[in-house]
């Protein structure tokens with residue numbers, strides 16, 4: 001391949017070229033040369049540029065032209081009836097250009113190669129024209145490019161893997177062209193928008209793009225997530241692939257593997273996919289069991305709990321498969337009672353719990369939680385743990401260690417119940433719901449969305465609770481920080497719940513839920529470091545600031561990859577676009593919001609060592625809060 005040698009030299013050449021055009025004595029790049037470049041463009045392309053007042057010595061007042069620091073930085077002529085081909089030595093000479101929008105015109109041909117000199121170009125909108133030929137090679141030299149829209153043209157050829165060189169790229173729109181071949185394995189860290197729909201692409205969608213929406217790929221002969229699986233990946237049967245939505249060659253899925261390399265790639269990805277599939281199947285089976293148990297047990301428990309007046313003691317005992325046992329002789333379960341572990345001592349007994357009315361508060365990875373109101377009016381939250389396989393002694397010790405954590409920002413654990421078939425945890429009841437339900441729940445009437453101060457207070461309270469856990473011992477962690485575990489009490493103070501539960505071995509399989517909060521280095525959800533807690537907290541802060549839920553499930557149905565999304569938006573322009581619209585209504589707090597966002601970004605650093613400690617987090621938040629209240 002010729003690309004073996006060339007690329008080595010091209011960056012230098014490019015630099016040299018840019019250098020020359022900036023400072024070279026022959027043609028110093030200044031407003032006069034920008035003006036000459038625009039006039040060359042005007043001469044070659046008919047359209048509304050005819051109205052430019054060419055007797056003016058500065059082009060900055062011309063329609064569509066924006067200048068900064070004595071240079072042309074933007075050229076925006078959308079829908080301006082531009083007909084013709086951009087010639088070399090015209091727009092390619094606008095070396096200070098940052099934004100080019102010539103969308104919805106009749107431009108034909110390709111971009112001249114001197115576009116490669118526009119090193120500062122960030123936004124290129126050329127959609128809805130008649131550009132032809134391959135994707136112009138000059139774009140690959142634009143290393144600051146953020147948006148490239150070439151959709152609705154007549155481009156042919158393949159999508160080059162050299163797109164990977166434009167590492168800043170956030171948006172790549174290539175839909176409605178005539179591109180062929182396979183999508184290369186694009187690994188663009190900032191990419192948030194990608195669309196290649198309605199081309200003539202084939203093959204499987206690379207793993208790096210599988211989290212995107214199906215509508216990014218439709219109208220091709222592509223297969224694999226998020227579209228239908230590739231037929232060769234499921235079974236070797238030669239059934240035609242049903243996923244070809246476009247005209248494509250609907251012949252069948254069997255003419256692949258033409259070249260050795262392609263075969264290798266296809267087989268490789270098939271193996272990976274099969275492994276993933278197997279893993280998923282295993283996970284789901286496992287989860288189904290759990291889910292089935294969780295779905296079945298509560299109803300039974302609730303029924304039992306409600307009909308408790310007739311059948312004392314046994315409600316928590318029977319498994320769904322067993323016939324209801326006869327009422328046990330009194331004292332049969334006598335030695336199995338609640339073990340009180342917190343400050344509340346023997347305020348109620350197992351019988352009171354069994355007689356109480358129960359209402360499901362939430363179902364999570366570790367089990368289902370019920371609001372339980374006892375006859376004497378005491379309300380507690382009872383959590384039925386799922387899949388705990390610790391022996392009683394060890395279980396009791398761990399629970400006591402958890403209960404020993406006593407802080408105003410933690411939900412306190414009062415008691416537990418352990419039997420072979422049933423493990424219950426009894427917590428104090430926190431009345432105002434979880435942060436998750438308030439942020440993302442359907443806005444129930446009366447629930448005002450949280451304002452800036454409330455959010456800052458909640459974040460600070462939660463941080464204090466977590467700091468307390470972390471200071472207890474260098475190895476103690478929460479292990480499951482997420483917005484559904486941040487509860488709000490009567491005065492909307494944050495109370496962190498469910499601490500330490502992931503260490504009980506409730507879920508030996510990888511945690512399916514809450515993937516969006518999980519630090520990248522975490523491989524076993526039962527072993528979370530304090531730095532991984534900090535990462536999760538960073539994601540939680542982003543959630544508070546953006547109002548967007550992070551990814552909840554492995555398959556990314558809902559939610560955003562918050563750290564990645566926030567980073568990509570912030571890289572381009574600080575504030576706009578990141579914050580929850582609700583928050584933008586508040587004046588004079590933008591500075592603090594930006595500071596909290598920066599803290600969130602620091603917490604969610606990829607490298608654990610770069611994340612601050614929780615004490616630093618609390619200190620920085622206290623500082624933000626004091627400047628926030630002073631500002632009013």
Ligand SMILES: *[C@@H]1O[C@H](CO)[C@@H](O)[C@H](O)[C@H]1NC(C)=O
Pocket residue numbers: 006007008010140141162165
């Ligand atoms: C793209 O990046 C790779 C790796 O840095 C480099 O070897 C190659 O020359 C670049 N290609 C182009 C066309 O700039």
Ligand SMILES: *[C@@H]1O[C@H](CO)[C@@H](O)[C@H](O)[C@H]1NC(C)=O
Pocket residue numbers: 053054055056057
């Ligand atoms: C064009 O620019 C010249 C020089 O600045 C000015 O004198 C003239 O009035 C302008 N013409 C129009 C139509 O604005």
Ligand SMILES: *[C@@H]1O[C@H](CO)[C@@H](O)[C@H](O)[C@H]1NC(C)=O
Pocket residue numbers: 021027033036037040089090093
């Ligand atoms: C564009 O730049 C090149 C190289 O500096 C120069 O030769 C050419 O004349 C310029 N074009 C215009 C229209 O000024």
Ligand SMILES: *[C@@H]1O[C@H](CO)[C@@H](O)[C@H](O)[C@H]1NC(C)=O
Pocket residue numbers: 180181182202203204255256257258
């Ligand atoms: C994609 O289509 C081209 C012809 O357009 C063909 O040569 C190639 O084998 C196809 N690749 C796959 C994976 O189907």
Ligand SMILES: *[C@@H]1O[C@H](CO)[C@@H](O)[C@H](O)[C@H]1NC(C)=O
Pocket residue numbers: 175194195196197198213215216
């Ligand atoms: C991609 O483009 C197609 C065609 O314009 C559109 O229908 C689809 O919604 C787009 N998808 C995304 C994710 O932007």
